[in-house]
Amino acid sequence: MSLSRRTLLRTATGLTVAFALPRAARASTKTVVSAEVDAYLAIAPDGAVTIYAGKVDLGTGARIALPQIVADELGADIARIALVEGDTVLTPDQGGTGGSTGIPVGAMTIRQAAATAREKLLGLAAAKLALPADALEAIDGEIRPRAGGAGVTFAALLAGADLDLKLDPKAKLKSPAEFRFIGKPLPRPDVRAKFTATHSYVQDHRVPGMLHGRVIRPPSQGAELLSVGETEIPGARVIRIRNFLGVVAATEWNAIRAARDLKTTWREVQTKASSDTLYTDIRATPVIREERLSGDGTPDFAAGRVLRASYAWPVQSHGSMGPSCAVADIRADGGTIWSASQGTHRMRRLFAGFLGLEPSKLRVIYMDGSGSYGTNGNDDAAADAALLSRAAGAPVRVQWSRQDELGWDPKGPPHILDLTGALDAAGSLTAWESIAYLPMNTPGLPGIPLLAVDAAGLAQAQGRSAGLLAGNADPPYSIPAHRTLIRWLDDTPWRPSNLRAPGKIANVFAVESFTDELAAAAGIDPLQFRLARMKHPRGAEVLRRAGAAMDWQSRPSPQQPDSTAKTLRGRGIAYVHYKQAENFVAMAMQVAVDRSTGGIRVERVICAHDCGLMINPDTVRAQVEGCILQTLSRTLFEETTYTGGRVTSTDWASYPILTMPDVPKLDIILIDRPNERPLGAGEAAAAPVAAALANAVFDATGIRLRRAPLTPARLKAAMA
Amino acid sequence: MRSITLNVNGIDRPVPLDDDAMPLLYALRDTLALKGPKFGCGLGQCGACTVHVDGEAVRSCLLPAAEAVGHRITTLEGLGTPEAPHKVQAAFIAEQAGQCGYCANGMIMTAAALLARDPHPTEAAIRSELANNLCRCGAHERILRAVARAGA
Ligand code: FES
Ligand code: FES
Numbered sequence: 001m002s003l004s005r006r007t008l009l010r011t012a013t014g015l016t017v018a019f020a021l022p023r024a025a026r027a028s029t030k031t032v033v034s035a036e037v038d039a040y041l042a043i044a045p046d047g048a049v050t051i052y053a054g055k056v057d058l059g060t061g062a063r064i065a066l067p068q069i070v071a072d073e074l075g076a077d078i079a080r081i082a083l084v085e086g087d088t089v090l091t092p093d094q095g096g097t098g099g100s101t102g103i104p105v106g107a108m109t110i111r112q113a114a115a116t117a118r119e120k121l122l123g124l125a126a127a128k129l130a131l132p133a134d135a136l137e138a139i140d141g142e143i144r145p146r147a148g149g150a151g152v153t154f155a156a157l158l159a160g161a162d163l164d165l166k167l168d169p170k171a172k173l174k175s176p177a178e179f180r181f182i183g184k185p186l187p188r189p190d191v192r193a194k195f196t197a198t199h200s201y202v203q204d205h206r207v208p209g210m211l212h213g214r215v216i217r218p219p220s221q222g223a224e225l226l227s228v229g230e231t232e233i234p235g236a237r238v239i240r241i242r243n244f245l246g247v248v249a250a251t252e253w254n255a256i257r258a259a260r261d262l263k264t265t266w267r268e269v270q271t272k273a274s275s276d277t278l279y280t281d282i283r284a285t286p287v288i289r290e291e292r293l294s295g296d297g298t299p300d301f302a303a304g305r306v307l308r309a310s311y312a313w314p315v316q317s318h319g320s321m322g323p324s325c326a327v328a329d330i331r332a333d334g335g336t337i338w339s340a341s342q343g344t345h346r347m348r349r350l351f352a353g354f355l356g357l358e359p360s361k362l363r364v365i366y367m368d369g370s371g372s373y374g375t376n377g378n379d380d381a382a383a384d385a386a387l388l389s390r391a392a393g394a395p396v397r398v399q400w401s402r403q404d405e406l407g408w409d410p411k412g413p414p415h416i417l418d419l420t421g422a423l424d425a426a427g428s429l430t431a432w433e434s435i436a437y438l439p440m441n442t443p444g445l446p447g448i449p450l451l452a453v454d455a456a457g458l459a460q461a462q463g464r465s466a467g468l469l470a471g472n473a474d475p476p477y478s479i480p481a482h483r484t485l486i487r488w489l490d491d492t493p494w495r496p497s498n499l500r501a502p503g504k505i506a507n508v509f510a511v512e513s514f515t516d517e518l519a520a521a522a523g524i525d526p527l528q529f530r531l532a533r534m535k536h537p538r539g540a541e542v543l544r545r546a547g548a549a550m551d552w553q554s555r556p557s558p559q560q561p562d563s564t565a566k567t568l569r570g571r572g573i574a575y576v577h578y579k580q581a582e583n584f585v586a587m588a589m590q591v592a593v594d595r596s597t598g599g600i601r602v603e604r605v606i607c608a609h610d611c612g613l614m615i616n617p618d619t620v621r622a623q624v625e626g627c628i629l630q631t632l633s634r635t636l637f638e639e640t641t642y643t644g645g646r647v648t649s650t651d652w653a654s655y656p657i658l659t660m661p662d663v664p665k666l667d668i669i670l671i672d673r674p675n676e677r678p679l680g681a682g683e684a685a686a687a688p689v690a691a692a693l694a695n696a697v698f699d700a701t702g703i704r705l706r707r708a709p710l711t712p713a714r715l716k717a718a719m720a
Numbered sequence: 721m722r723s724i725t726l727n728v729n730g731i732d733r734p735v736p737l738d739d740d741a742m743p744l745l746y747a748l749r750d751t752l753a754l755k756g757p758k759f760g761c762g763l764g765q766c767g768a769c770t771v772h773v774d775g776e777a778v779r780s781c782l783l784p785a786a787e788a789v790g791h792r793i794t795t796l797e798g799l800g801t802p803e804a805p806h807k808v809q810a811a812f813i814a815e816q817a818g819q820c821g822y823c824a825n826g827m828i829m830t831a832a833a834l835l836a837r838d839p840h841p842t843e844a845a846i847r848s849e850l851a852n853n854l855c856r857c858g859a860h861e862r863i864l865r866a867v868a869r870a871g872a
Contacts, residue, residue, distance in 0.1 A: 191817075196796065196800060197754070197795065199821070234738060370856070660863075661848065
């Protein structure tokens with residue numbers, strides 16, 4: 001890379017967030033080689049620190065967590081830390097932001113870089129002050145003698161030199177007793193600007209000479225464009241590349257009008273698939289391969305009391321509040337894309353491929369978008385903008401419509417689990433089998449195939465990638481005989497992607513609902529039933545804490561319903577050890593069911609959450625709130641409907657989500673474990689939500705709902 | 721092409737108009753480069769585009785710009801500044817009431833209009849006022865708390 005950061009930072013329009021006062025980030029001629037400390041950190045001649053993060057803040061709070069980590073580990077002055085996120089020229093490729101890896105993976109590398117730099121500064125200061133390094137400490141941008149007395153600033157120690165250091169994976173990390181910022185609920189640096197209209201989202205980004213673009217998607221999946229009319233909108237231009245059809249115009253409204261009024265004819269592909277037959281369609285899909293996820297026995301279901309149940313989860317949309325948007329300026333010899341993608345480095349590689357550019361000539365700059373919870377339409381919108389920009393010879397901004405977003409964003413795939421369990425005469429759980437039907441990911445797929453690239457007939461890797469869907473399909477309990485099989489399917493109705501806690505919400509819905517079914521069959525209190533089989537003390541603790549906060553009365557479910565009551569109340573609990581390796585979460589809920597309508601009102605949610613060391617408990621809390629409320633929405637309301645190759649749930653009336661009146665009281669118990677490694681908080685608490693809700697509905701009504709969403713119509717029909 | 725004059729945040733601004741159906745949102749965002757009002761659905765379903773017209777919360781994605789002529793339009797920019805935020809903005813900051821913050825414009829503008837009518841709303845009143853303002857990140861509880869704080 002020949003351009004220096006100094007040159008780039010002068011022209012950069014991307015996201016540089018200063019923690020306190022905006023300040024010029026440090027110039028450097030270093031590359032972004034990920035084994036070098038200065039890929040992640042720079043210390044300016046005046047001592048100001050810049051963090052370069054490959055992973056980004058999606059409204060999640062990394063923008064404060066990273067400065068907290070660096071302030072502690074480097075001993076920097078937290079008021080003088082700036083952060084650059086996700087710019088492919090300035091930041092190292094740390095992989096995409098997703099899977100709740102921002103803190104446990106991305107931030108921990110930066111922490112190690114900070115520790116490496118601190119050790120170096122301590123060594124320099126030891127020489128300068130003629131004191132042993134262990135008599136010194138790094139604090140507020142200085143190295144000071146622990147015993148007191150004058151210190152020396154980072155700026156003076158480096159005297160303008162770069163941090164020319166290899167990242168030392170063994171550099172000693174500070175112990176929790178030494179933390180001054182980690183563990184504090186410091187406010188996020190970006191919210192003031194967001195709430196006063198001074199923050200630029202990618203939707204707000206404008207560049208000189210920019211045109212507005214809109215893409216006309218086919219009426220149904222795979223349709224072929226036969227003919228296109230002319231546009232009469234002033235200044236608008238139609239751009240067609242095979243089946244990729246768009247318009248550009250000088251104003252946004254004219255782009256919308258031109259797209260809306262354009263006459264087109266398409267040849268559609270006939271398809272019978274429909275959301276009404278989704279689960280029979282899944283069962284008819286060929287299984288490519290069966291995999292044993294866990295368990296080594298062949299559970300014996302010949303004896304004892306055997307229960308069998310099937311659980312189903314529908315197709316769902318990411319449903320980002322702001323539809324996807326991107327700005328691209330693609331020229332013959334290079335280009336720039338401004339995008340809210342969760343993977344700007346991945347975007348650079350893939351886009352350089354189909355645009356036929358040298359990767360080093362393409363720059364992708366991360367800008368905030370509306371929150372994303374996995375790979376939503378942002379990458380597609382960027383491909384739309386890139387193709388339109390190249391064809392138009394001008395920068396182009398593409399803003400998807402609401403219908404584009406709910407219709408064409410890659411979907412959370414649907415999912416079936418078949419469960420079998422056996423109880424012996426004493427009511428003890430002796431055997432368990434889970435069989436999950438999941439779409440198979442394509443090994444090594446570099447990114448999901450993009451709509452525009454396929455429509456334009458350009459080359460890209462084909463396949464499916466929807467995250468780690470199998471996780472938590474197995475029970476988190478000690479069971480004498482158990483096995484979990486995954487039947488990997490050859491297809492799924494809509495282009496899938498990773499949507500928050502991929503697969504795990506549906507898996508835990510099934511596994512933890514079925515655990516309740518077994519407890520009820522055994523006549524045992526559901527909390528006791530779980531605790532009796534708990535493998536981990538940290539798991540037992542979250543369950544106990546959630547139960548205590550709920551004032552859990554030990555008794556079997558369901559309660560004996562009062563046959564005259566109009567409203568039935570019940571409580572339920574569910575547990576997850578996320579991916580059987582990460583967070584421990586217990587979720588308890590209280591619901592009220594309206595007997596006449598089947599309407600479910602969630603009155604109270606208690607969540608006990610253990611994610612190890614918490615960098616910032618307030619941002620962890622916000623993530624847990626988000627996991628709970630978004631997953632309540634998915635559980636109660638959301639199902640992408642489709643027929644004839646087109647999505648029919650393309651607005652908020654046909655794809656309803658949680659609204660303010662639906663919001664329950666949340667009681668979140670965060671268990672801090674400063675000596676444990678930090679885990680992410682963006683996914684785990686989503687996993688047990690659906691099961692806790694279904695278990696509470698069962699407790700209230702005696703009805704077991706096994707298919708999401710748990711709509712009033714389904715419950716009413718079951719109660720009739 | 722004709723030009724209309726819109727009074728936005730206290731200033732008369734000329735806006736060229738070649739289609740009478742153009743919603744106010746596009747005049748504000750595209751012509752006047754304001755960042756407060758957001759595009760969320762264009763269907764009046766989500767509230768992201770909310771502005772005040774003569775003090776009332778209005779969906780700017782539905783109201784034709786031409787119909788806003790002669791009325792006072794206030795956007796999030798006009799409500800307060802980073803240095804001197806409106807009390808609802810200050811409460812949102814204090815409660816850290818947003819994740820991505822994309823819904824915040826609509827939440828704040830709707831709440832500010834509510835408080836102008838009803839300075840101390842009940843929680844039920846706040847919830848029902850915000851019933852048609854959607855949030856996808858799950859910041860609802862903080863948003864409710866922030867509005868309650870501003871209306872305390
Ligand atoms: S953008 Fe106006 S209500 Fe959604
Ligand atoms: S904070 Fe992201 S939509 Fe509300």
